[in-house]
Amino acid sequence: NAGVTQTPKFQVLKTGQSMTLQCAQDMNHEYMSWYRQDPGMGLRLIHYSVGAGITDQGEVPNGYNVSRSTTEDFPLRLLSAAPSQTSVYFCASSQDRVSEKLFFGSGTQLSVL
Amino acid sequence: AQSVAQPEDQVNVAEGNPLTVKCTYSVSGNPYLFWYVQYPNRGLQFLLKYITGDNLVKGSYGFEAEFNKSQTSFHLKKPSALVSDSALYFCAVRDINFGNEKLTFGTGTRLTIIP
Numbered sequence: 001n002a003g004v005t006q007t008p009k010f011q012v013l014k015t016g017q018s019m020t021l022q023c024a025q026d027m028n029h030e031y032m033s034w035y036r037q038d039p040g041m042g043l044r045l046i047h048y049s050v051g052a053g054i055t056d057q058g059e060v061p062n063g064y065n066v067s068r069s070t071t072e073d074f075p076l077r078l079l080s081a082a083p084s085q086t087s088v089y090f091c092a093s094s095q096d097r098v099s100e101k102l103f104f105g106s107g108t109q110l111s112v113l
Numbered sequence: 114a115q116s117v118a119q120p121e122d123q124v125n126v127a128e129g130n131p132l133t134v135k136c137t138y139s140v141s142g143n144p145y146l147f148w149y150v151q152y153p154n155r156g157l158q159f160l161l162k163y164i165t166g167d168n169l170v171k172g173s174y175g176f177e178a179e180f181n182k183s184q185t186s187f188h189l190k191k192p193s194a195l196v197s198d199s200a201l202y203f204c205a206v207r208d209i210n211f212g213n214e215k216l217t218f219g220t221g222t223r224l225t226i227i228p
Contacts, residue, residue: 004156031213042117042203042218043157050212058214090156097212100145100164104156 002026006091006105013081013112021076021108023091031097032074033058034066036087037107043090049074050097081112115140117206117219125225126194134189134222136204143209146187148178151201151221160202163187164209174198194226 007022025032033048045058049068063085065077074093078085091105116139126132138144145164149157161172168180178189187204204219 006156033213040122040220042220045214045216048214050214056214092156094213097214099213100147100162101159102149102157102213102216104149104158106154106156 004091004093004103004105006089006108008108009106010109011111013078013110015082015112017081018077018079019081021078021089021091021110023074023076023105024072025074025091025093025103026072027093027095027103028071029093029095029103030071031094031099032068033092033102034064034074034076035090035092036060037090038087046076046089048097078110081110083112086110086112115206115208115215115217117204117217119202119204119219119222121222122220123223123225125227127227128196129193132191132194132198132224132226134202134204134224136187136189136219137185138187138204138206139185140206140208144206145209146178146180147205147216148172148176148187148189149203149205149218151203153200157203160189196226196228199224199226 004025030051034046035043044060047066049055089108092102118137147162148160151157163180171177201221207216
């Protein structure tokens with residue numbers, strides 16, 4: 001099984017550019033989420049979704065948009081990239097929002113110049 | 114507000130020796146506690162969880178963790194370290210009354226096993 005698939009693995013953007021980070025899971029999970037990982041700060045939740053058509057903000061949502069049109073896909077959009085968004089981004093999913101085990105993708109390393 | 118503290122950024126252990134990675138937590142209600150491991154250029158992988166029951170929980174790759182309610186700790190342990198255990202380890206907590214949107218991660222501890 002593929003599990004949680006993220007693309008691209010690496011991306012370099014210029015300030016002000018937009019892009020979409022893709023996340024797909026093939027486990028029929030209801031809950032999907034996006035985290036950013038920064039040195040010394042652990043993982044911080046950006047946005048999450050408890051099912052198709054339902055999204056909500058996490059701890060650090062500013063500068064990011066999400067949508068959940070299907071159960072499988074949960075893209076993260078940067079509308080106007082800023083250097084502060086340089087980070088490693090992880091998508092994670094679980095069977096539902098109270099399931100005890102999260103499954104993570106392999107990450108996207110984003111640099112904004 | 115809930116929180117997780119991993120007091121050691123780096124832990125070095127000789128191969129074959131026992132290892133401990135420390136974690137303390139703060140949560141208003143009863144906790145669900147987790148350990149995840151991150152290998153280089155990979156996402157986090159679930160290691161083990163404490164939900165209720167025995168204070169000593171066993172997980173993947175020979176790891177175990179001890180829940181101590183009075184000390185609000187959930188230290189990760191392994192009796193004999195392997196070089197392949199070298200990775201970044203994250204402790205996480207959430208209140209049992211909330212979902213994964215309230216899962217709080219620690220800042221991580223880099224474990225290096227020295228051959």
